[in-house]
Amino acid sequence: MSDLLTTTALHPLRPLDSSEIEHFRRIVVDAGHLRDSTRFSSVLLREPDKADVLAFPTATPLPREVTALLTDLAHNTLTEVIVDLTAEAVTSAVVHDPREVGWGPTLDEDFPAADEIVKTDFAWVAALARRGVTDLDKVRTVPLTAGTFGYEDERGIRMCRVLAFYEQYPGDSVWAHPIDGVVAHVDLSNGRVLRVVETDVVHVPEESGDYTDPAVAGTPRGGLKPIHITQPEGVSFELDGEVLRWQNWEVRVGFNGREGLTLHQLSFQDGDRKRPIMYRGSISEMVVPYGDPSPTHAWQNYFDVGEYQFGRLANSLELGCDCLGEITYLDATVVDDHGNPKLIPNAICIHEEDYGVLWKHSDDFSEKKVTRRQRRLVVSFFVTVGNYDYGFYWYLYLDGTVELEGKATGIVFTSGYPGKNDDGSDYVYASEVAPGLGAPYHQHLFSARLDMTVDGIANSVDELDLQRVPMGPDNPWGNAITRRIVPLTTEGEAQRCADSAVGRVWSIRSDETVNRLGHAPSYVLYPEGQPVLAAADGSPARNRAAFATKHLWVTRYDRDQLWAAGTMVNQSTGGAGLPAYAAENRSIVGEDLVVWHTFGLTHFPRTEDWPIMPTDYAGFTLKPHGFFDRNPTLDVPENAEGDRCTTHAPRSAHGFGHAGEAGAHADDAHTGHEHHHH
Secondary structure (H helix, E strand, O other): OOHHHHHOOOOOOOOOOHHHHHHHHHHHHHOOOOOOOEEEEEEEEEOOOHHHHHOOOOOOOOOOEEEEEEEEOOOOEEEEEEEEOOOOEEEEEEEEOHHHHOEOOOOOOHHHHHHHHHHOOHHHHHHHHOOOOOOHHHEEEEEEEOOOOOOHHHOOOOEEEEEEEEOOOOOOOHHHOEEEEEEEEEEOOOOEEEEEEEOOOOOOOOOOOOOOOHHHHOOOOOOOOOOOOOOOOOOOOEEEOOEEEEOOEEEEEEEEOOOEEEEEEEEEEEOOEEEEEEEEEEEEEEEEEEOOOOOOOOOOEEEOOOOOOOHHHEOOOOEOOOEOEEEEEEEEEEEOOOOOEEEEEEEEEEEEEEEEEEEEEEOOOOOOEEEEEEEEEEEEEEEEEOOEEEEEEEEEEOOOOEEEEEEEEEOOOOEEOOOOOOOOOOOOOEEEEEOOEEEEOEEEEEEEEEEEOOOOOOEEEEEEEEEEOOOEOOEOOOOOEEEEEEEEOEOOOOEEOOOHHHOOEEEEEEOOOOOOOOOOOEEEEEEOOOOOOOOOOOOHHHHHOHHHHOOEEEEEOOOOOOOOOOOOOEOOOOOOOHHHHHHHOOEOOOEOEEEEEEEEEEEOOOHHHOOOEEEEEEEEEEEEEOOOOOOOOOOOOOOOOOOOOOOOOEEOOOOEEOOOOHHHOOOOOOOOOEEEEO
């Protein structure tokens, strides 16, 4: 078949489009699974088995399948269905017991429902009145996922916990005014408050946190001159359907309502060989556990993918704000609670950036002075989950490096700061970021699911550590250093933590090919090695977020094992996801492997993080190690024009170089004019 067939909408990994979503819904209706009280908590393409996708195209078409979680609000049931669009049939319908497995993600209608429930509850209204708040029209409730904390009356019903904030005027930043010391446990299934928990924190911070108000932000600063990055001949990449090609790279761009952005079938053209590196990459889950043990905050730990769904919360990216340069945008289609398609315009941003010096040398012997510049291709999206905003940026570099960077910004979750202890010491579980305003210590821990295919599907993983060598006959001067290489042979062994003291990294190597030196080509995962989950052993948060207790997990590929904390995360008791996937302790030597990597931030909020947080960063890098036979960028020209680099005369008055045309190309300038493409 033609190459065009493999890159157009016929490909089995193409995202669900609106007509397919409507078709899926009709099949569910015809099969009798849809009542007025049914909600579509999650709807996703069920991707075909990897072997079938890698064999595509074949004479036999692959079935087009959709998997969904259906919540029946009237009957308090959760049904997991698989729909075959090709056969126009529901091929599987499993009714789960929410008491055992938890629920699907939150529903849009849960938020106004919880607001109405608490504002008509006598005990909750009285608790607010004790804090001087009587105007409920100015109270903004924040219904949050409830977790599981041993309350027997919460088992099997849909729950949330409600905190409240005060809005002094329309457009005010409510996060500046937490009505703290009170939380309502709300039964969404029966429309009632089960309990109101209070502490002795009764003050409501009053100082404005409205970062758009000149009284808070101050007069806009001057002196920032424009930076222009232009590509007058257009971009260097091409987009054919969902297939993106750039400088030897090829990747299929995907998107779904749960994970958001996904990358598929990432490969690198090495001479006459198209070499696979990663079959599928995504953020499978994240957890935000809070470290304040007070009764009104101790339960806070949110799974933003499994409980709120990144894809459905994706931003429509704006010209001149979210992405700068010569930009190509992709729209995304997700599914709402009623099973209808919803378009998110400009959900994905694609562009390329100059990234400073790629390699350089001034040779004293040959007198050659040679410099090449690095570039990277950027594929990104941004989500807003309540108070926080997260950006996820996949970077592909000219030299075969792959990087994922998470960006965290938005507004820290706030509380009433309880003040100093009796001995004059500060409260030890939160920062005071403004007078009387606290921000609890917390973590943001992401699980990247990296379905690797390094030169094929047969891969193995080694742990590499720096090893010191004691002085002795073979090391008389004590200068020797080497590497300790430990093969990880089973899923049980491959549950590892980073160790910066020995520079620990993990190598994913091919068991099918060798390089010209006879060694296995590999890609090495370089972790940042920040802390993993800090919650105590045996704690409810740790039981549910077991994935976040290790930096590395390795499992055998399974088509349906996609979620680090399990499919039904909301109100789960734990044990699902990676602990269950790895429980078989299968061999991972020369197998089809999935590497799961936990990375993230441990956040002790600063005063500088208030009233809006400058972006913080977390991520990881995958670098080729023995994958190429030599530096793969020797063929990169001196610059985009193919001309030699030039040196401008110094400016005599100040000793600075001439700020002419070349001066605009600052080493790491990633901003400039923007052109909009679809």
